[in-house]
Amino acid sequence: MADSSFKPDRASEEGAEQGADSQPGASVPESGPTRAQAEPAPAHEPEESPHEPDAHEPDEHGGHGGHGGHGEHPQSFFMKYLWSTDHKMIAMQYLFTGMAMALIGAFMVYVFRMQLAFPGMSVPGFGTVSPAEYNALVTNHGAIMIFWVAMPVLIAAFGNYLIPLMCGCDDMVFPRINRLSYQIFLLSSVVLICSFFVEGGGFGGAWTAYPPLSANPQYSLTPLGATLWVIAVALEFVAFLLGGINFITTAMNSRAPGMKMYDIPIVVWMIVVASILFMASVGPLVAGAVMLVFDQTVGTGFFDPKRGGDPILWQHLFWFFGHPEVYVVLLPAVGITGEIMTVFARKKLFAYPVVLYTVFATGILSFFVWAHHQFIAGIDPRMANIFTVTTVLISVPIAEMMFVYIATLWGGSIRLTTPMLWALSFVGEFLVGGVTGIFLGASGTDIYFHDTYFVLAHFHYTFVPIAIIGTFAAVTFWFPKMFGRMMDERLGKIHFWGTIIPFNMIFIPLFVLGAAGDHRRIWSYENFPELARPELQDLRVLATISMLVMLSFQLVFFYNFIKSLMSGPKAGRNPWQANTLEWTAPSPPPHGNFATLPTVYRGPYEYSVPGRDKDYWPQDAPS
Amino acid sequence: MKPVATTRSASGTPTGRLAVWWVIASEIVIFGGLLGSYIMHRLGHPEFGDYASHTNTWIGAFNTLVLLTSSLTAVLAHQAAENKDGEKAFQLLMCTIGGALTFVMVKSVEWTIEITSGFTITTNAFWSFYYTAAGLHALHVIAGAIIMAFVAVDARQGKELQRVELVGIYWHFVDVVWIFLFPLLYIAK
Numbered sequence: 001m002a003d004s005s006f007k008p009d010r011a012s013e014e015g016a017e018q019g020a021d022s023q024p025g026a027s028v029p030e031s032g033p034t035r036a037q038a039e040p041a042p043a044h045e046p047e048e049s050p051h052e053p054d055a056h057e058p059d060e061h062g063g064h065g066g067h068g069g070h071g072e073h074p075q076s077f078f079m080k081y082l083w084s085t086d087h088k089m090i091a092m093q094y095l096f097t098g099m100a101m102a103l104i105g106a107f108m109v110y111v112f113r114m115q116l117a118f119p120g121m122s123v124p125g126f127g128t129v130s131p132a133e134y135n136a137l138v139t140n141h142g143a144i145m146i147f148w149v150a151m152p153v154l155i156a157a158f159g160n161y162l163i164p165l166m167c168g169c170d171d172m173v174f175p176r177i178n179r180l181s182y183q184i185f186l187l188s189s190v191v192l193i194c195s196f197f198v199e200g201g202g203f204g205g206a207w208t209a210y211p212p213l214s215a216n217p218q219y220s221l222t223p224l225g226a227t228l229w230v231i232a233v234a235l236e237f238v239a240f241l242l243g244g245i246n247f248i249t250t251a252m253n254s255r256a257p258g259m260k261m262y263d264i265p266i267v268v269w270m271i272v273v274a275s276i277l278f279m280a281s282v283g284p285l286v287a288g289a290v291m292l293v294f295d296q297t298v299g300t301g302f303f304d305p306k307r308g309g310d311p312i313l314w315q316h317l318f319w320f321f322g323h324p325e326v327y328v329v330l331l332p333a334v335g336i337t338g339e340i341m342t343v344f345a346r347k348k349l350f351a352y353p354v355v356l357y358t359v360f361a362t363g364i365l366s367f368f369v370w371a372h373h374q375f376i377a378g379i380d381p382r383m384a385n386i387f388t389v390t391t392v393l394i395s396v397p398i399a400e401m402m403f404v405y406i407a408t409l410w411g412g413s414i415r416l417t418t419p420m421l422w423a424l425s426f427v428g429e430f431l432v433g434g435v436t437g438i439f440l441g442a443s444g445t446d447i448y449f450h451d452t453y454f455v456l457a458h459f460h461y462t463f464v465p466i467a468i469i470g471t472f473a474a475v476t477f478w479f480p481k482m483f484g485r486m487m488d489e490r491l492g493k494i495h496f497w498g499t500i501i502p503f504n505m506i507f508i509p510l511f512v513l514g515a516a517g518d519h520r521r522i523w524s525y526e527n528f529p530e531l532a533r534p535e536l537q538d539l540r541v542l543a544t545i546s547m548l549v550m551l552s553f554q555l556v557f558f559y560n561f562i563k564s565l566m567s568g569p570k571a572g573r574n575p576w577q578a579n580t581l582e583w584t585a586p587s588p589p590p591h592g593n594f595a596t597l598p599t600v601y602r603g604p605y606e607y608s609v610p611g612r613d614k615d616y617w618p619q620d621a622p623s
Numbered sequence: 624m625k626p627v628a629t630t631r632s633a634s635g636t637p638t639g640r641l642a643v644w645w646v647i648a649s650e651i652v653i654f655g656g657l658l659g660s661y662i663m664h665r666l667g668h669p670e671f672g673d674y675a676s677h678t679n680t681w682i683g684a685f686n687t688l689v690l691l692t693s694s695l696t697a698v699l700a701h702q703a704a705e706n707k708d709g710e711k712a713f714q715l716l717m718c719t720i721g722g723a724l725t726f727v728m729v730k731s732v733e734w735t736i737e738i739t740s741g742f743t744i745t746t747n748a749f750w751s752f753y754y755t756a757a758g759l760h761a762l763h764v765i766a767g768a769i770i771m772a773f774v775a776v777d778a779r780q781g782k783e784l785q786r787v788e789l790v791g792i793y794w795h796f797v798d799v800v801w802i803f804l805f806p807l808l809y810i811a812k
Contacts, residue, residue: 164628171626173638245645253638254628279649284656290755291660300744300751302660308668308748313660320656597627 085175086591090182091161092482095475097182098153101189105144106551112137117537117544119524131523132221135204138521140196142207143229146329147236148189150467154332155278156185156240158474159247159271161482165582165589166265168256168598168620172246181242188235195228203229206521208318211303211311215295227296234289237282244275256581256620258600262352263619265580265604269356270335274328277363281324288317315377319370326462327366331359333470334401337423340477341405343578344420345412346615348605350404358397358404365394375443376450384443391441398434402427413608413615417576418492422473425500426465433461436511451521454514457507464503472499472557479564480571484587487568491560498553505546509539577616580604584620643789647796650763654800657759661752661807674749676812677742682733683809686726687801690764693722694798697791700778704787709778712787716775719794723768730761753808760804763797 084090107125114121115129122128129137160178164171172178196202203225205214214230217223251272255264291302292314301307303314342349349355371379371387405427414420436458439445449455472495479487510518516536518525525531525540574583581600585593598620606617629638665671700715734754744754771794774786 169626169628169631171628173626173629174642175626241649245642245649248645249638249642250628252634253636253641254631255633259633279645280652283649283652283654284659286653287657287660287759290657290759291751294744294751294755298744300755301748302751308664309751310664310667313663317656317660592626 083179085171085179087160087164087172087175087178088482088589088593090178091157091159093182094152094160094185095157097186097189098149098157101144101148101152104193105141105149106554108137108141108144109547110551112141113544113547115523116525117541119526129523132201132204134523135206135521136196136202136222136225139204139206139229140192140202143233144192145463145467146207146325147233148192150329150463151236151240152185153471154329154336154467154474155247155271155274156181156243158267158332158336158478159243159275161478162265162582163247163250163268163271164254165481165585165593166268166580166604167251167254167259168581168594168600169250169254170592170594170597173250173254174246177242178246181239181246184235184242185239188232188239191228191235192232195225195232198224198228200225208322209292209314210318211292211295211314214314215292215303215311217296223296227293230289230293230296234286234293237286237289240275240278241282244279247275248272248279256598256600259619262356263600263603265335266338266349266352266355267332267335270331270338270359273359273363274331277324277331277366278328281321281328281367284317285321288314312374312377312379315374316370319373320367322373323370324363324366327362329466330398330462331362333426333466333473336470336474336477337405337426338408339578339580340419340423340473341408342605342607343477343576344415344417344423345409346415346607347408347412348603348607350407350410352603352605355401355404358400361397362394362401365390365397369394369441372441372443372446375446381443388441388443392438395434395438395441402431402434417476418487418489418496419473419477421493421496422469422476425496426469426473429461429469429500429503430465433458433463433465436461449514451519452514453510453518453520456520457510457514460507460510464507468499468503472496475561477576478582479561480575481582481585481587481589483565483568484571485564485568486571486575487564488560491556491563495553495556495560498556499550502546502550502553506543506550509543509546513539513543574618577614579606579616579618581619584618637785639785639789640792643792647793650796650800654756654759654803657752657756658803658807661756664748664752665807665811668748671749672812674747675808677737677740678753678809679733679736680809682729683805686729686733687805689722689725689729690798690801693719693726694795696722697794701788701791704778704784707781707784709781709784712784713775713779716771716778716787716790720768720771720775723764723771726764727761730757756804757808760797760800763800767794767797 081089081093111123111126111129112134114123115134120128160172200222203209203214203220203222205220205222205226209226209230213219214226217226220226251264251268291300294300295302295304295309301309303309303311305311338349338355368390369387371383372391375384375387436454440449440455440458476487476492479485513536516531518531518536522528522531525537571587573585573587575587576583581598582589584598586595599622600619601622602617602619604619606619608615609617632638634641696715696718700712700719703709703711703715742750744751767790771790774783774790777783778787
């Protein structure tokens, strides 16, 4: 069944030819008029018609795309890379900023895991870790990995890159708002990094920032760090609100002629739904952030019970956002996995409409589960029962999505390329995260597990598949489109196994430790005799060593990335023989994306259609 | 130059109008979170009614009238823009901006009186909510007036007349937020 002899290099040549053939402007005269009817005569129409028949060697023709004007004249470095309104360049900015932040987050985990395995040691590259530093490290590791890695890479980078290409248009609907979104995001990253170096150090009140610890400088001892942290998070929210409006509006209004609801690639749907979820859930936390900053700086008492406030209010505001946020980052990763699985199983996505309804159900349900984070915060037990039920309910649509993916694989001719391995591992690893979540969603067991390493291992089994596996799946899959060259498959597979095996070796021990009673956010277990036993300490050392192995294997990825960028084989338009519209554009797509903006004739997953000699059927090829 | 993406309308609704509605959706949840928090506190603290008795209902009512009138001129500006009368749209938008400025000035006077009477943002939770919610709203009034100035200048030259409607939608939203704030902060005593 598994056709592991599949060679992307060979495919890339075929793909290049096929991609050129399937350009509607080149081979099919009637597609031009169709488009002209649907488009209200765009200003640059005349410049599009001289279509270059040899455009499948795109690198040299970088600026010759559809857009008269923009791409033609040389731009300065500043205008091209820092002040660009092109959605692909903004995607790259988000991608590389997210990767840089991931390195910072990874450095933090390296430092505090070393402290946990070898308490009191001088960590190479950092020195000894004080309790305050430990708190700042775990706090900012969490915040960075979610707000500055998972969101910018999965939603902003791939949303920006894929939505206009997959919808067959030349850019986002609001290119300048898009640029502003990235600039605010960059500012938020700078503010966050600055917060590590102010007097008192970075914020150490955990990424959930519960008051009174976060609200009162006398408790947190980080008067400036805490405020800068909240401001950085709030700026990041503004950036994603602006980006989200762009994603939703582009997908709603700028689709290629002929692209109906069920013709939209599933990853676009996922990013759009994620943006809507983010938009609908983040508002209360924006208000909460304003209140928290006032508590910190002006001296109000929103979260101070002595003065008529309520600390639990913050928990409600935070988790009303925080739980949908899980699905905000999950859905794009699920969408990416869906695109990859259909391409490499050469099969239609099983039950496309069901996936879509499942996504909507997940999105709606995700607003009614938040208090399962607060079972021991003193909420009414009757309310806890309700939230237990909703929490267990939401596992139904998510499980359904996973089953749909497994059903997609059934009977396919599976090609185990690197992106496919990442996609398959996403399903497998995320299932572990989902299944362990049931113990935490049930209020009875949660009372025992709350704030232990069991919780930590559970959400790393969800967030690592989302943010790390999902990102690697997407990068290895769309790298040929983004940079015009293929990545090295052998190095890719070494990197895959070198990441997946240590990942499990890190977090399976942490499940055991959590069940044994290891509380989170403890600087050194030597102060807890019942937890400092050698059999537990050995598990901590095992997790830390696995973490070191996993981090060192990332060097393989960076080597592969840079080597392929410089000297990988040319990819051509459609190296994976995929259907969706981005593969009909040159690799990398020029400014304006398409020489002739495509028209859509069918759904995105018409693979292995009986009676056709080719096992794929691009969306823009007329029947 | 606008990309083709901006000129398309697959959903049938113009892109700008669609985007403004999404902006308003995200704003609704911001104010919804803040006002929801306030209402929860209000229900748990009957003494908020006593604190609220120090707010000046007449000043609040006057500002409500000012905002509602400015919304009317925004609607008339939209009508003028539909008739391609950029000059008239410009004048009417300037009236709306005038309403915004009046609102902010009255608000400043009102706050000055309250602060000098000893009711500051740190006095208690009611006044914290009062200044935070009304302040956030006032920021939206100021931002709306600035955006409207740009739209009005363009409209006078006959450019981007559809934006008169868009900024009008936003202005009605700012108005509606005040319609919620006024009874919650001033009338409920």
